[in-house]
Amino acid sequence: MQVTEQIAxxxxxxxxxxxxxxxxxxxxxxxxxxxxxxxxxAMDLESLGSLTSGGLTAFDMLSTLFAxxxxxxxxxxxxxxxFLLQRVEENYFLLAVxxxxxxxxxxxxxxxxxxxxxxxxxxRFCEENAVSIGDIDIDxxxxxxxxxxxxxxxxxxx
Amino acid sequence: xxFINKVAKEVNVKIVYYxxxxxxxxxxIEYIYNKVDPxxxxxxxxxxxxxxxxxxxxxMPVDIGKVGxxxxxxxxxxxxxxxxxxxxxxxxxKGTDGIVFVVDAQVERMDANVESFSNLxxxxxxxxxxxxxxxxxxxxxxxxxxxxxxxxxxxxxFNPQGxxxxxxxxxxxxxxxxxxxxAIVRMVIRTIPLS
Numbered sequence: 001m002q003v004t005e006q007i008a009x010x011x012x013x014x015x016x017x018x019x020x021x022x023x024x025x026x027x028x029x030x031x032x033x034x035x036x037x038x039x040x041x042a043m044d045l046e047s048l049g050s051l052t053s054g055g056l057t058a059f060d061m062l063s064t065l066f067a068x069x070x071x072x073x074x075x076x077x078x079x080x081x082x083f084l085l086q087r088v089e090e091n092y093f094l095l096a097v098x099x100x101x102x103x104x105x106x107x108x109x110x111x112x113x114x115x116x117x118x119x120x121x122x123x124r125f126c127e128e129n130a131v132s133i134g135d136i137d138i139d140x141x142x143x144x145x146x147x148x149x150x151x152x153x154x155x156x157x158x
Numbered sequence: 159x160x161f162i163n164k165v166a167k168e169v170n171v172k173i174v175y176y177x178x179x180x181x182x183x184x185x186x187i188e189y190i191y192n193k194v195d196p197x198x199x200x201x202x203x204x205x206x207x208x209x210x211x212x213x214x215x216x217x218m219p220v221d222i223g224k225v226g227x228x229x230x231x232x233x234x235x236x237x238x239x240x241x242x243x244x245x246x247x248x249x250x251x252k253g254t255d256g257i258v259f260v261v262d263a264q265v266e267r268m269d270a271n272v273e274s275f276s277n278l279x280x281x282x283x284x285x286x287x288x289x290x291x292x293x294x295x296x297x298x299x300x301x302x303x304x305x306x307x308x309x310x311x312x313x314x315x316f317n318p319q320g321x322x323x324x325x326x327x328x329x330x331x332x333x334x335x336x337x338x339x340x341a342i343v344r345m346v347i348r349t350i351p352l353s
Contacts, residue, residue, distance in 0.1 A: 002165040030253040031233065032161040032170045046200040050217040050233065054205075057249040058214075065245075129164050145347065148223040148230075149340050152194050 003125045008035040010121060014114050020102050022081065025095040026088065026122070029053055034092065034125065052095050056085050075104045086111050089122045160255050160346075170231045171346050172253055176278050177260035178270035179211070179239030182299040182329040186260065187216050187236055189335045194220060212238040215250050222343065232343060239274065248281045256293040256346040257282075258338055260329075261316060263298050263306040268315070275316060293345035296324040297338045302331070 001009070011024045015037045025036040025045065031053035033045050056074065063071050076083040082104045084096045098107045161170040175183040184204065191202045198221045205214035215235050222230040235254075237247040259278060261271045279289045296316050298309060309326060317324055323341045327334035 004163060004165045028161055028253075030161060030170075030172055034163070044201055046219040046233075047203055047217070050203060050215075050219075050235075054215060054217075054250075057252060058246070061245050061249050129162055144225045145222070145230075145340075145344060148225055149336075149343075151223060152198055152220070153336070154195055 003121060003128055004035065007118075007121045007125065008037075010114075010118065011035055011037050018110050018114075020107055020110055021096040021098050023095075023097045025049075025052075026092060026118070027053065027095065029057060029091045029093060034122075048095070052085060052093075056087075056093060073108060075108060077104055082107055084108055084111055086115070088115065088119050089126070092122050094118065167228050168231065169228045169347075170233065171255040171343075172233045172235065173256045173258065173342055173346065174251055174254045175216075175234065175236040175258045175260055176247070176251075176274070177239055177299075178262055178267060178274040179241070181239060181260040181262035181267070181271070181274075183236035183239065183258075183260050184212055184216050185329040186258070186297070186299075186335050186338065187218055187234055189329060189332045190220070190234065190339055191218050193332070193336060198223065211240065212236060213243075214238065214246055225347075230343075230347070234339075241273070244277065244281070247277070248284055251278075251281050251285050251287070254285075254287065254292070256295075256342045258295050258297055258342050259316070261296060261298045261312055263300045263309075263312065264303055265305055265307045268307060268312075271312075272315060291349075293342060293349050294322045295338055295342045295345065296322050297327050297329075297334070298324065299327050299329050301326050302328045302333070 007026060011026060015021050015024050023038045025038065026034045027049050028034065031049035033049050036045055038045060059074055060071050063069065072087050074085040080100055082098045082100060082102060084107050086094045088094050096107060096111050175186055177183050191199060200219040203217040207213045215237060218234045220232045220234060222232055235250055237250045259275060282289050282292060298312050300306060325334040325338045325341065327338060329335050
């Protein structure tokens with residue numbers, strides 16, 4: 001099994017085992033989603049990625065202004081749900097969303113327990129995806145970009 | 159930092175539209191949003207003030223499709239141009255793979271453009287990104303306005319050595335907006351080995 005599949009399987013298993021989260025998403029601090037347990041078609045993961053990474057980065061900046069060091073996690077309580085943004089490795093974090101009855105502190109403690117295993121998987125992902133440029137045919141990609149640009153515009157202005 | 163998932167054969171890149179307040183960054187992204195096939199782009203997220211000015215960022219994902227063996231996805235962001243949102247600009251630049259610098263061609267905005275260009279260099283440095291290495295495209299926007307500065311004058315200010323691709327555009331009418339997008343995507347893809 002490839003590491004990304006292992007990460008996805010790990011999240012799915014933990015979501016079930018912890019009986020905690022509505023959803024667990026692992027993403028880079030740039031907002032790129034690595035794995036998710038979200039199943040609802042209504043969930044727009046790309047929007048979610050940009051907003052959560054923007055939020056985390058904003059609080060990181062705030063923390064820097066206070067010379068408080070890097071944020072390790074953020075907890076948010078809303079009327080219906082609790083959210084946890086947990087840093088996993090330097091450039092990755094986990095978003096866990098739980099129903100309101102699961103208390104935020106409890107959510108944090110439970111997620112903390114899975115962190116070492118998850119961090120190990122993320123490190124493996126980073127190692128395996130360290131760009132060895134020889135694996136990517138940049139010329140081929142560049143050559144076929146124009147055709148794709150034309151395709152992009154078909155069906156626009158709808 | 160280009161995000162590559164070799165197993166999924168995906169290349170994800172982040173491109174930021176930068177420039178002075180009201181230079182047309184959001185207009186660029188909105189135009190692309192309206193023109194691109196809805197099946198190939200995600201939602202346009204705009205975090206705005208009550209007066210419709212960009213507060214934090216605009217965001218739109220575009221799925222370029224399968225290019226070669228890889229699927230290329232582009233995340234477009236724009237920064238808030240107003241001077242006092244400097245911290246927001248700094249954090250949005252984090253991890254960027256390419257920049258479109260939008261110059262407002264109106265003569266009276268030239269000082270603001272110069273300040274924004276200087277601010278871009280400073281904020282890239284704060285993010286440990288070398289200005290000389292990052293793919294950059296310059297767009298001279300609003301050149302159709304009567305008070306637009308001559309293009310050679312703007313080139314002297316922003317691209318004196320002609321190092322960067324530059325486009326003469328009108329974002330409101332869409333003139334050269336998509337060409338700007340194509341230019342920066344091409345540059346970013348070509349420079350993946352350097353990132």
